[in-house]
């Protein structure tokens with residue numbers, strides 16, 4: 319009689335948390351949530367980089383390179399996003 323081979327159940331991780339996070343997270347660079355990146359957003363981006371502790375809720379929006387912090391390393395990607403949003 320052959321021995322039964324037991325395998326560990328396959329764990330399928332739900333993608334739901336990532337989807338929810340993407341839905342509630344504002345788009346990178348769109349600080350005023352109006353769907354575009356323009357001068358108001360630029361002013362808030364700069365303000366957040368200069369004094370992130372004064373704008374803790376804006377850090378996630380200013381973090382255009384997605385490394386978890388808002389600093390000068392986000393400038394190239396913010397610039398690219400802003401240029402892409404120009405008509």
Ligand SMILES: [Ca+2]
Nearest residue numbers: 348350352354
């Ligand atoms: Ca905007």
Ligand SMILES: [Ca+2]
Nearest residue numbers: 381385387392
């Ligand atoms: Ca960053």
